[in-house]
Every structure is written in C-alpha cells, then in structure tokens.
Amino acid sequence: MAKRETFGSRFAVIMAMAGSAIGLGNIWRFPYTVGEGGGAAFIIVYLISSLFLAMPIFMAESIIGRTAHAGTFGSMEKLAPGTKWKYVGLLTVIAPLILVSYYSVVGGWSFEYLLKALSFSFNADSMDQIDSMFGSFISGTWGPLLCHTLFITATCLIVLAGVKNGIEKFAKLTMPLLFILIVLIMIYAVTLPGAAQGVEYMLKPDFSKLTGRAVASAMGQSFFSLSLGVGVILIYSSYISKEENLLSSGLGTAGFDLMFAMIAGFAVMPAVFAAGIEPGAGPGLIFQTMPYIFVKMGMDAPWLSATVSILFFLTIFVAALTSSISMVEAGVAYLTEEKGLSRKKAVFVI
Numbered sequence: 001m002a003k004r005e006t007f008g009s010r011f012a013v014i015m016a017m018a019g020s021a022i023g024l025g026n027i028w029r030f031p032y033t034v035g036e037g038g039g040a041a042f043i044i045v046y047l048i049s050s051l052f053l054a055m056p057i058f059m060a061e062s063i064i065g066r067t068a069h070a071g072t073f074g075s076m077e078k079l080a081p082g083t084k085w086k087y088v089g090l091l092t093v094i095a096p097l098i099l100v101s102y103y104s105v106v107g108g109w110s111f112e113y114l115l116k117a118l119s120f121s122f123n124a125d126s127m128d129q130i131d132s133m134f135g136s137f138i139s140g141t142w143g144p145l146l147c148h149t150l151f152i153t154a155t156c157l158i159v160l161a162g163v164k165n166g167i168e169k170f171a172k173l174t175m176p177l178l179f180i181l182i183v184l185i186m187i188y189a190v191t192l193p194g195a196a197q198g199v200e201y202m203l204k205p206d207f208s209k210l211t212g213r214a215v216a217s218a219m220g221q222s223f224f225s226l227s228l229g230v231g232v233i234l235i236y237s238s239y240i241s242k243e244e245n246l247l248s249s250g251l252g253t254a255g256f257d258l259m260f261a262m263i264a265g266f267a268v269m270p271a272v273f274a275a276g277i278e279p280g281a282g283p284g285l286i287f288q289t290m291p292y293i294f295v296k297m298g299m300d301a302p303w304l305s306a307t308v309s310i311l312f313f314l315t316i317f318v319a320a321l322t323s324s325i326s327m328v329e330a331g332v333a334y335l336t337e338e339k340g341l342s343r344k345k346a347v348f349v350i
Contacts, residue, residue: 003122004069004337005163006241013244014252015171018234018253021257022178024106025225027316028260028286031268033217035279038209039201043265045210045218050258054222058233059250065237067245071333072231075238092231093334096327097350099230103327104155107320108147109287112137113266114313120306122291155324159332160347163239167325183258187268188308189274198270201279223256232326235333267312277341286316 007013034042068075073089080086116122122130137143158166190199227233240249268290272279275293294309328350335346 003005004239006239007168007244008164010244010249010252012168012172013177013236013240013249014256016167016239017233017249017253018260019167019171019175019322019330020232020242020254020326021226021323022175022260024103024110024316025221025323026257026261027182027264027268027319028106029224030221031265031272032219033286034202034265034269035272037211037214037284038206039269039279040203040205040216040217041207041210043202043262045215046222046261047258049219049222050226050254053219054226054228055250055254057223057228057252058226059247061204061228061231061233062237062240062246064248065234066240066242066244069238071238071337072207072234072330073334073338074092076160083268084182089231090334091147092229092234093331096330098156100152100327102326103324104152105148105325105347107151107155107317108144108149109138110313110320111151112147112292113287114317116291117306117313120223121296122305122309130295131288133291134288135239149325151320155192155321155328156278156347156350158321158325159328160344162343169291170325174322177260178322180316181318182263182267185308185312186263188304189267189269189271192271192274194274194276195270198273198279199266201273202249202265202269225261226254227323227326229230230327231330235330236326238333257318 007016037045062063064075064079068078070078072091072092073086076089077086116133121133158170161165161169180265189195223229237246240246268285269279271293272289273284275289275296276287290312291309294305294312328347331350332343332346335341335349339346341349
C-alpha cells in the first residue's frame with residue numbers, strides 16, 4: 001500500500017473540506033428550497049438544524065476519519081475489528097457514486113450555461129424563450145452527453161493528480177475565487193431596483209408558511225450542504241495530519257459553508273424579486289429564471305448583464321467541480337487502499 005497523503009496546512013484542510021461541502025447544494029438547491037419553504041422561516045430551521053444536528057455529525061465523521069487515517073471501509077474495520085461492521089463502510093463508497101451520477105449531469109448543465117454566457121446567448125425577449133432554451137437542451141441527446149462527459153473528465157483529472165497536487169491545489173485556488181465571485185454577484189443583486197423585497201424575504205420570517213414539509217426540507221438541506229452520511233467528510237478527514245486541530249478545521253469548514261449558502265441566497269433572491277418572478281420556481285430557478293433575469297436587468301447595460309451572467313455560471317461550474325471530486329475520491333480511496341489499485345487505475349474504474 002502506498003504511503004497515505006495528507007493535506008499540507010489548516011488552510012488547505014478548510015478549503016478542501018469546504019470545497020466538498022460548498023457545491024450545487026449551496027448555489028443551485030439552497031435558493032429554490034428557501035423559495036419553496038417560505039423564506040426566512042425556512043432559513044431559521046436550516047440554521048438550527050445545521051448547528052445542532054449537522055455539525056455534531058460532521059465532527060463525528062471528522063474524528064473517525066482522522067483517527068483511523070483510512071477510507072470508509074478501513075475506518076469501520078478499525079472501529080470494530082473482527083466484526084462485519086466494516087461492510088457498512090461499503091455503503092459510503094457506493095452512495096457517493098450514486099450521487100455523482102446525477103450531480104455530474106447538473107454539473108454538465110452548468111458547463112453548458114457557462115458556454116452560453118461566454119457566447120452571449122442570453123438575448124431572449126421572453127421567459128418562454130428562456131424556458132424553451134433549457135428544455136430543448138436537456139431533452140437533447142448529444143449536447144447533455146458531451147457536457148456531462150467533459151464535466152466528469154475534468155473531475156477525474158483533478159482526482160488523478162492526487163490529494164496534494166490535485167484536490168488540495170484546486171481547492172486552494174478556486175475556493176477564495178468562488179467566495180469573491182459570489183460576493184460580487186450578491187452586491188450586484190441587492191443593488192437592483194426592487195431588490196429590497198427579496199432582502200426582506202430572506203430576513204423577515206413568516207412562520208405561517210412553514211409547513212412540515214418545509215421543516216423536513218430545511219433539515220435535509222443542512223445535511224446535503226455539509227455532505228453528511230456519504231463518507232466524503234470522513235475521507236477528507238483521513239487526509240488531515242494528527243497535529244492539526246480538528247475542531248478549528250471543522251468549525252472553519254462549517255462556518256464557511258453556512259456563510260456561502262446565505263450569500264448565495266442573497267445573490268439569487270433579491271434578483272428574483274427585482275425581476276418580478278415567483279421565488280418558489282423550483283429546481284429550474286438557476287437555469288431558467290436567472291438567465292431571464294440577466295437579460296431583463298441588462299436592457300440598459302448589456303455588458304454588465306453579460307459579465308454578471310458569466311461570473312454567475314462560472315461560480316456554479318467551479319462549485320459543482322469542488323464537490324464532485326470529493327465524491328469520486330471516496331471510491332478511489334477504497335480501490336487504492338483496500339484493493340491495491342494504482343490511483344490511475346482506480347480513477348479509470350470509478
């Protein structure tokens with residue numbers, strides 16, 4: 001078995017783990033679930049669940065991974081030697097592969113829409129045209145397949161480079177950039193005419209809209225956002241050195257994730273209200289609603305609209321990549337450590 005790599009610094013740990021946590025769950029899923037769940041009331045439940053349910057589980061996974069310095073299968077074997085509990089670890093090898101099988105499809109959509117933004121394709125005159133643009137793309141054959149393949153190839157190339165030269169370097173480069181981009185988009189969104197209603201929606205709770213389904217969705221979002229229960233945090237924690245302060249790293253990661261989700265909400269919802277669009281637009285909010293908003297807001301300044309749309313979809317694409325590499329790494333770690341495959345062969349198999 002090859003010598004196990006570790007992250008080089010606390011900054012690298014936080015950026016890599018935050019990269020796993022910060023992804024489509026924060027930018028794509030969080031705004032539309034807030035819209036469906038009634039705004040600030042949903043956010044309050046989400047924050048409570050994140051602090052009192054998700055965070056303890058996050059720390060538990062981190063402790064297991066760092067203590068065992070092994071993948072999910074190996075960690076379970078060390079926790080309960082001589083028992084069959086190690087086979088539970090296989091679930092957290094399979095689960096990320098199931099997740100990445102659809103995650104990479106949405107990642108492919110983000111790549112396609114980044115290309116559309118770069119080619120100034122968002123020039124439709126009505127919401128129907130934007131809807132038909134998205135519908136015609138996802139119902140096609142070769143376009144979605146090509147974008148999905150390019151996205152998963154980019155993911156695998158980063159994982160192939162290893163923990164230090166691939167995952168760590170990519171996270172240290174992209175996470176600060178990602179944060180800057182989403183802050184710039186938020187500043188643009190909250191300064192739009194009519195955006196104040198969206199800001200109020202994010203801050204003023206209306207508990208009459210908080211249904212049982214919304215509460216369950218908010219709790220689910222806190223788990224989804226922090227990548228819990230699928231072995232990803234455990235795997236990344238196994239690359240943390242024994243000298244690292246695990247509590248500081250964990251709190252830094254969780255805090256960064258929560259802050260990013262809130263900024264993403266303030267980047268999307270004020271723009272939605274400024275454009276006069278229904279906040280509970282569902283999963284199509286990003287790919288159907290946001291392009292229309294960029295077009296509508298860019299009537300007087302097309303260059304500004306084009307710039308913001310490029311930055312927005314670049315943010316989604318990079319965020320999707322940072323999470324997908326952690327899902328692929330879970331399976332790669334199992335094959336290299338338990339089956340003795342080289343990283344190159346393991347990445348190819350996964």
